Structures are given as C-alpha cells and as structure tokens.
Amino acid sequence: MASRFQARSTKLIAALAAVPLVLGLASCASGDGGSADDVVKIGVVGKGDPQWDAFEKAADEAGIDIELVDFSDYAQPNPATTEGELDLNQFQHIVYLADYNVSAGQDLTPIGSTAIYPLGLYSTKVDDVADIEKGDTVAVPNDASNQARALLVLQSAGLVELKSGGTIFSDLADIDEENSKVKVTALEASLTPTSLPDVAAAIINNDYVADAGLSFEDAIAQDDPSDPNALPYVNIFATRAEDADNETYLKLVEIFQTDPDVQAGLLEASGDTAVPLEVSVADLQDSLAKVEADTEEAKG
Structure with missing residues (x-):
C-alpha cells in the first residue's frame, strides 16, 4: 500500500456499512463541537461490540460526552449524519461512503481510520x-x-x-x-x-x-488483508464536510486509534481478524475523491 499512510500492523492492508433506528435521534447537531445538548452522537452498527464500551469510558475520561446510536444495518447512518441527527458515524469503508455521496449528492467526509476487515x-x-x-x-x-x-x-x-x-x-x-x-x-x-x-x-x-x-x-x-490496493476499504469515522476540522471529533478519532482498551475490544469483536491502522486524513480524503470520481463515471 502507498507509503504515505502509517499502519500499526506491519502488514499492508485490505478489507465494511434497514431497519429503523433503535433509538430516536432527538436533537440536531451544531457545527461547533457537538449536538445542541453538547452530546456527540455517533452512529454505529453493532453497539454491543466491546470496543464501544471501552470507547465510551475513554471519551468520558477525556471530558467528552458521547451517545452511541445503534443501527441494525447500513442504510441509515449516512442520511442521519447528513441531516444533523448524528454528529459522526463509524460503520463503513471509503467505497461505501463514495457511493452514498455520489448517489445522494452529499459531501460526508472521512476524518479518521479505524481498521480493515477481511470479508x-x-x-x-x-x-x-x-x-x-x-x-x-x-x-x-x-x-x-x-x-x-x-x-x-x-x-x-x-x-x-x-x-x-x-x-x-x-x-x-x-x-x-x-x-x-x-x-x-x-x-x-x-x-x-x-x-x-x-x-x-x-x-x-x-x-x-x-x-x-x-x-x-x-x-x-x-479476501487478503495485505492487498496493496486496499485503501478504499479502510473503515472510517465520517462527518459532514463543514465539521471536518472539529477538534472534539478529531479528539474522539485519536482516542479510538490510541486507547489500548478500545483497540483490544476492536480485535476481540473481529475475532482478531481486524487490522487496526492510522491513515492520514489527507490520504483518506484523496482516496474518497478518487473513488467518487470513478463512481460518477461508472454510473454514467
């Protein structure tokens, strides 16, 4: 894989993301650091996975109040993020996000990587x-x-x-x-x-x-998690483009990537199949732009 991004695994990487919301999404997000009630709402698929309990605890220790909103499939977290019902989501890879953005005419953007999972x-x-x-x-x-x-x-x-x-x-x-x-x-x-x-x-x-x-x-x-063409399948945190530089959101990404209990939970949830990694935001956004362009061309 391109040498511009740094993986914690020594392996090169490859790999994620419709039933209604389990919980109602009450307040709309603001662009300055969280939702109207200062709770950062994050859409996920599989809230019961062990990394999320560890993530909630680590965020609380950092003084950030988060609410995980669970979805049972991949169709709704992106629209909910677009509409401001969520501040962030973490369930998908770049290819999935690119298809959503092109199909819906939206501009959700990656602000951090989590891992790649063999399918x-x-x-x-x-x-x-x-x-x-x-x-x-x-x-x-x-x-x-x-x-x-x-x-x-x-x-x-x-x-x-x-x-x-x-x-x-x-x-x-x-x-x-x-x-x-x-x-x-x-x-x-x-x-x-x-x-x-x-x-x-x-x-x-x-x-x-x-x-x-x-x-x-x-x-x-x-599939092979060492495929050098894997970057489009890295799983990401995504938010609205206007919030891409939000310091609180970026701090949450850092917590996910570096907290040892979160990382241990991530590996446990995946049966040790996940390849945790840190990819620069610039590389993630460059990859998204390329896949979006290819997707637009493929859709005619």
Missing part, C-alpha cells in the same frame, strides 16, 4: 470451498460496494469468473455465467446470514457474523 464466505453445509458443487447458489450483499467486493472474494475462491476481471464496481451482470461454477443471488446484507439454510454459502459482513452463530474462523474463504 468472509461462510457455509453451514460444507467445510471447504472445493465441496461447493457446480450450479449451487451463493448469496452476496446487495449494496453496491460490498457486492463488488464479495464477487472478488468468490472469484479468488474459483467460484465465479468476472467479465471485467473484477473491479470495485462489479455487480451480478459482470458474472460470466457460462464459465462460473455457482449461481449468485444478492440479498440485503443483514439477511445473508439467515440465507445459509437455503444456499451453499454466503458472504457475510463482519457485523453479522456473531449474530449468525458463527465465528470468524468458520470462514471457508476470505
């Missing part, structure tokens, strides 16, 4: 990719960014062949069905785990692995 293929029917039979069906997430990445995992595993060779914009239409071993169906990301009884295997985003009664070690295939 895995899981099955309750077979223990090895080689045991998946020709003509079997495999499920993948239906959102554009995660679907493309899922198809690249399937191609690496020898289950599909992509006409383009595979890009961050690949979709089901890019599958060369004649030369692919399996059929692929796309489902909302939170439903891929529940599809396991009905398909040979499914790509399951990390947020839903434990909920499916699986462990990360159960993956029968996954």
Whole structure:
C-alpha cells in the first residue's frame, strides 16, 4: 500500500456499512463541537461490540460526552449524519461512503481510520470451498460496494469468473455465467446470514457474523488483508464536510486509534481478524475523491 499512510500492523492492508433506528435521534447537531445538548452522537452498527464500551469510558475520561446510536444495518447512518441527527458515524469503508455521496449528492467526509476487515464466505453445509458443487447458489450483499467486493472474494475462491476481471464496481451482470461454477443471488446484507439454510454459502459482513452463530474462523474463504490496493476499504469515522476540522471529533478519532482498551475490544469483536491502522486524513480524503470520481463515471 502507498507509503504515505502509517499502519500499526506491519502488514499492508485490505478489507465494511434497514431497519429503523433503535433509538430516536432527538436533537440536531451544531457545527461547533457537538449536538445542541453538547452530546456527540455517533452512529454505529453493532453497539454491543466491546470496543464501544471501552470507547465510551475513554471519551468520558477525556471530558467528552458521547451517545452511541445503534443501527441494525447500513442504510441509515449516512442520511442521519447528513441531516444533523448524528454528529459522526463509524460503520463503513471509503467505497461505501463514495457511493452514498455520489448517489445522494452529499459531501460526508472521512476524518479518521479505524481498521480493515477481511470479508468472509461462510457455509453451514460444507467445510471447504472445493465441496461447493457446480450450479449451487451463493448469496452476496446487495449494496453496491460490498457486492463488488464479495464477487472478488468468490472469484479468488474459483467460484465465479468476472467479465471485467473484477473491479470495485462489479455487480451480478459482470458474472460470466457460462464459465462460473455457482449461481449468485444478492440479498440485503443483514439477511445473508439467515440465507445459509437455503444456499451453499454466503458472504457475510463482519457485523453479522456473531449474530449468525458463527465465528470468524468458520470462514471457508476470505479476501487478503495485505492487498496493496486496499485503501478504499479502510473503515472510517465520517462527518459532514463543514465539521471536518472539529477538534472534539478529531479528539474522539485519536482516542479510538490510541486507547489500548478500545483497540483490544476492536480485535476481540473481529475475532482478531481486524487490522487496526492510522491513515492520514489527507490520504483518506484523496482516496474518497478518487473513488467518487470513478463512481460518477461508472454510473454514467
């Protein structure tokens, strides 16, 4: 990966992000350091993960009052941030954010990195990719960014062949069905785990692995976290562009990246699969701009 950003792992990196809000979002955000009641509201997927309890404690010790607002899938944190119902969110990678910004005409921006997570293929029917039979069906997430990445995992595993060779914009239409071993169906990301009884295997985003009664070690295939083209898949804190220099928000990013209990919780939640890292904000924003430009071109 480009030498301009610094990872705490010695490995180069690769990797995240619709059901209504679990909690109501009462107050609107102000641009000068938090919401109207001085509580920084942060949208997450998987509030029960151990890093968040540690993060709340560390933020409190730093004198920052935060409220974690939990979502059960990826569709709503970005709109809630755009509308000022959240101050920050942390659930997605750059590719997902770029697709949202282009599709919605918005300007959310990354202000810090967290980690990259390998994306895995899981099955309750077979223990090895080689045991998946020709003509079997495999499920993948239906959102554009995660679907493309899922198809690249399937191609690496020898289950599909992509006409383009595979890009961050690949979709089901890019599958060369004649030369692919399996059929692929796309489902909302939170439903891929529940599809396991009905398909040979499914790509399951990390947020839903434990909920499916699986462990990360159960993956029968996954992508490579040392891929040098990984920067677009780094997970990020995001906020509105007007708040990108907010000192309180940047302090929260620093706490997440450096607090040992937060980092330990992050690794625990991912089954030690996460690759924690610190990427400069400039590099994150440069990557977002490039992916947004590519996304606009791909959407025509």
